[in-house]
Amino acid sequence: MGKRLVITVDGPAGAGKSTVSKIIAMKLSYIYLDTGALYRAFACKMANERISADDEKQLSDLCAGIDISLKSVDGDIRIFVGDEDVTEKIRTQEIGMLASKVSAVPIVRKALLSIQRETGGDRGVVAEGRDMGTVVFPDADFKFFLVASVAERSRRRFTELVERGESADFEEVKRDLILRDRQDSERKTAPLKPSEDSIIIDSTDMSVIDVVEDMMMIIQGPGIE
Ligand code: DC
Secondary structure (H helix, E strand, O other): OOEOOEEEEEOOOOOOHHHHHHHHHHHHOOEEEEHHHHHHHHHHHHHHOOOOOOOHHHHHHHHHHOOEEEEEEOOEEEEEEOOEEOOOHHHOHHHHHHHHHHOOOHHHHHHHHHHHHHHHOOOOEEEEEOOHHHHHOOOOOEEEEEEOOHHHHHHHHHHHHHHOOOOOOHHHHHHHHHHHHHHHHHOOOOOOOOOOOOEEEEOOOOOHHHHHHHHHHHHOOOOEO
């Protein structure tokens, strides 16, 4: 059996991280770790308990008692807060924005760090997020950073929301995306940025299959099972 790799995929919202990470994890029979889902689940809990992203005391209490987990249910990865399955609930625009806002708070990042490392660990993982290659898995075997134009990313996000049956306005989706990019890139703790050793792929004019093929070609060197 060859070495089980840690592969990280970072980048801004709508760059195609989830789609390609899931496919690559499936091809390699690896764990797919969606770290954005953890921040979204945290935001979901905050929204339920009406806790503001500016209230450090309440956030700290929430961090101390938070129980977020990723479980495999019938071959599908589902996300739970306590016993509640929040997999679908976390996918709204509002939760995405709140997740982006609260993800700038260092105690929240710290609280979610151990869950990410425990899930990924040494078992063969494709970890997707904003700081996978820089902070969570700095020693990853392959680090990718996906980018795409704002127009293309907005189009993808808009289509995704519509397909999920959410009412969405294209201009609003685009505005939120630009704001989220700024929040995620300008925060002090673990900002969105490529690590020096990451491979940058611009997926603006590429199909999902092309992006996956390029990544697989880079990954499939000697030493993989
Ligand atoms: O990838 P996503 O859209 O589901 O992520 C939602 C927000 O969570 C994103 O805007 C910033 C935050 N996030 C983060 O700060 N670090 C990560 N590793 C993943 C997500």
